[in-house]
Amino acid sequence: MPHTELTVGDLIDLLSACDRGAPVRQAMNPFFPMAHRVERVVQATDETGLPVVYLAEGRDADTQLGHLPPEVAVELAWQSPVQAPPRRPRRSAGGK
Template identity: 80%
Template sequence: MTSPDMTVGDLIALLSDCDRSAPVCLAMNPFFPMAHRLAQVVQSADETGQTVVYLAEGRDEDTQLGHLPPEVAVALTWQGPVQAPPRRPRRSAGGN
């Protein structure tokens, strides 16, 4: 049986393809997608004694970076791709 939880090994494997100098942010709240600055990594144990690693946002007021870029929300399947509505011809000043 496989666990639905991402492991540290899974995270390292996913990060290994990324630019090592890029900042790391947390994508939070699929209903109001925001980006947050990652500040800490803490290892602890849960109530069953299993080791768990927590990624935490910072406490500074600039920790929340703003809205998540739409392409990221789409890639996370938190939002569907949005297309602009088709343009209608403009009416002339004479009402035609």
């Protein structure tokens, strides 16, 4: 099955529905999902000479922001939804 890549036009279309003042972050590593701050956008050419755009994280120590929020990992299908176990009735002080 051929893999289609997101284009700059696709990204612009997706971002146009978002709050323009919201920070941009990258969700990385589906097996240990983390959030990273995006610092730069770089256009280059790939090994075949075609244009490609990279979203790059910064070099500062605080670029990795921590664990990805669980709801984002679920939305990306990187994790399954987790439900809290059902609550059991509490026992009274008398042991009944």
